[in-house]
Amino acid sequence: MSKTVDILQGAEACAKGAMKAGLSYFAGYPITPSTEIAEMLSILLTKDKKIFMQMEDEIASIVSIIGASLAGAKSMTATSGPGFSLMQEGIGYACMTEAPIVICDVMRGGPSTGDPTKGSQGDVMQARWGTHGDHAMIVICPDSVEEMYYDTIKAFNLAEKYRNPVILLTDETITHMREKVEIDFNEKVELIERKKPVITADKPYLPYGTFDDDVSIIGNLGDGFGTSITGMTHREDGFQSPIPKIGEPLIKRLSRKIEKHSDELFELEIINPNAKTIIVTYGATSRTAKTIIAEGHDEIGLVRLKTLFPLSDNKLIQATKNAERVIVAEMNLGQIFMETKKALACTSTQVELLSKVGGALITPNEMLAFIQEGQS
Amino acid sequence: MKGEKFINPSRIPSIWCPGCGNGIVLHSVLTALEELNYTKDNVIFVSGIGCSSRSSTYTIFDNIHTLHGRAIPIATAIKLVRPDKKVIVMTGDGDSLAIGGNHIIHAARRNIDLTVIIFNNSIYGMTGGQFSPLTPSGKRATTSQFGNIENQFDAMKLLQGAGATYLARIGTYFFTQMTRYIKTALQHEGFGVVEAITQCPVYYGRLNKMATPSDMLLWQKDNLVFKDRLSQSNIEGMDEKLLIGEFVNLNAPSYLQKRKALLERI
Numbered sequence: 001m002s003k004t005v006d007i008l009q010g011a012e013a014c015a016k017g018a019m020k021a022g023l024s025y026f027a028g029y030p031i032t033p034s035t036e037i038a039e040m041l042s043i044l045l046t047k048d049k050k051i052f053m054q055m056e057d058e059i060a061s062i063v064s065i066i067g068a069s070l071a072g073a074k075s076m077t078a079t080s081g082p083g084f085s086l087m088q089e090g091i092g093y094a095c096m097t098e099a100p101i102v103i104c105d106v107m108r109g110g111p112s113t114g115d116p117t118k119g120s121q122g123d124v125m126q127a128r129w130g131t132h133g134d135h136a137m138i139v140i141c142p143d144s145v146e147e148m149y150y151d152t153i154k155a156f157n158l159a160e161k162y163r164n165p166v167i168l169l170t171d172e173t174i175t176h177m178r179e180k181v182e183i184d185f186n187e188k189v190e191l192i193e194r195k196k197p198v199i200t201a202d203k204p205y206l207p208y209g210t211f212d213d214d215v216s217i218i219g220n221l222g223d224g225f226g227t228s229i230t231g232m233t234h235r236e237d238g239f240q241s242p243i244p245k246i247g248e249p250l251i252k253r254l255s256r257k258i259e260k261h262s263d264e265l266f267e268l269e270i271i272n273p274n275a276k277t278i279i280v281t282y283g284a285t286s287r288t289a290k291t292i293i294a295e296g297h298d299e300i301g302l303v304r305l306k307t308l309f310p311l312s313d314n315k316l317i318q319a320t321k322n323a324e325r326v327i328v329a330e331m332n333l334g335q336i337f338m339e340t341k342k343a344l345a346c347t348s349t350q351v352e353l354l355s356k357v358g359g360a361l362i363t364p365n366e367m368l369a370f371i372q373e374g375q376s
Numbered sequence: 377m378k379g380e381k382f383i384n385p386s387r388i389p390s391i392w393c394p395g396c397g398n399g400i401v402l403h404s405v406l407t408a409l410e411e412l413n414y415t416k417d418n419v420i421f422v423s424g425i426g427c428s429s430r431s432s433t434y435t436i437f438d439n440i441h442t443l444h445g446r447a448i449p450i451a452t453a454i455k456l457v458r459p460d461k462k463v464i465v466m467t468g469d470g471d472s473l474a475i476g477g478n479h480i481i482h483a484a485r486r487n488i489d490l491t492v493i494i495f496n497n498s499i500y501g502m503t504g505g506q507f508s509p510l511t512p513s514g515k516r517a518t519t520s521q522f523g524n525i526e527n528q529f530d531a532m533k534l535l536q537g538a539g540a541t542y543l544a545r546i547g548t549y550f551f552t553q554m555t556r557y558i559k560t561a562l563q564h565e566g567f568g569v570v571e572a573i574t575q576c577p578v579y580y581g582r583l584n585k586m587a588t589p590s591d592m593l594l595w596q597k598d599n600l601v602f603k604d605r606l607s608q609s610n611i612e613g614m615d616e617k618l619l620i621g622e623f624v625n626l627n628a629p630s631y632l633q634k635r636k637a638l639l640e641r642i
Contacts, residue, residue: 027453047642053452060446060449063443063446063450064452067449067457072458075453222420222454222461226437228433228438230440239387
């Protein structure tokens, strides 16, 4: 087994990663800048006798991947801002029914139609809180084409493990750019599969009443368990119930099953941890920080968020404990800046925002100028 | 009683009001399944949101009660992943033709192998009686207290235009015929729809001078006309009447058949 050196587009890496993870059902609707993922999967899945569906809209796309998942398939969709907005109701349904699904949101300029062909990081809070009601969300954020491949596999594993939607939050830049990758496509990767119920004669089958570390063990539709699923607040047998004593533990468990693993799920890449100035960033913007550090600015540190949510305050405090200044650099008006301020509120570290919107990336010169001259 | 073995007793009584016709439609579907020798393990029920959509949750089959309007795209995926199962969608007139209108026409266009039962009670019952796309023009609802000035869809014409290959309309007054159509739909390969006109005396009836279930069933008797029995005598006052019967029964390649051919070709 050896690594292949290749030049891939981010979208291709995502499609190849999904196939490697065992994707068997994709549904989507054309939208820039995510369409290349659907185009590539339409070929790969069909050749593999798996299922590709181009649905009538993003609403149909998200709910159909939920149906496919609950019938046993590993499923995903890919979209961008306006389509992601349309999917929010379905994402909440997947949280409530504990459907393992992967949603790749390729961020573009917003709000509204915005700028379809330019990058942005404006969907961070929508990824976390876009659907109504209390819920937990896993959001991971690659910063290179190679990481897009591995993060897509990781997204499927996390979805299966926690039975929750996982959002692969990327942007126009990482998805459209082509760069060198070194990947062993034949390498055996660890794949996590959802647990199946074990039926015993003395106990009734309870799809929402049997847990593995707070994660429900639900029989796939069609496997003959007599599985009953609803988006309503439900009893252990999956039947709706309006009783607060049933609703409260359910809603708390759905958040707890993920939030209690925040420290383990919240992954960071750290460069120059002892620097007095640390850039906290993610996705395309972290490449700007890496560029200036690679040019010899070892007085600057980087804390790159590989996971955006669940966010671990502890880990963020630890990662920035030597810093006098923490600069959050992002292509929005401060979505992770606010989270960072909240996480570091109990410290004396100064948190500043380097923000850019409108579609252009933050350049190395702009980042350096901000670091050297301070907040403009 | 036929079909009773498919009811989950731990979930009864239902939420349906006394006199509601939804139980008759569910009974007809379960009777059809029993007569066709279906078992617990080879059927999956999918429903949307609304009074009608609770029906799937009262059965012992694998069932999924989904989002308002979204039963059909969810059922489409389930059928593709589990083509060996009979996938049945239980939906209402608002669920399938207002909020889910886009999905049903595209499912018809694909001729995807699903059986869809539209419970048509002419109103949004669950939310208390607002007019739906199948509320006849002129009729009252809680949001059309002075008479509905919108036109209603003819679901049969709409879905015929969209490409459905089996279409029938019938009312709860005609239980035997309803079961016969549902059996035909279940045996059909492709997209089959049975529109089941059902009574909602509590909202639709009360607002439209048919406050009892029997008033509403007698309305069906007098106003639902089998399309094959149209004559000069019963065509009078046709504006108020509604045609029932089988509207489309076509043998055309279904989505699954086309997919199978595609996979063999490439």
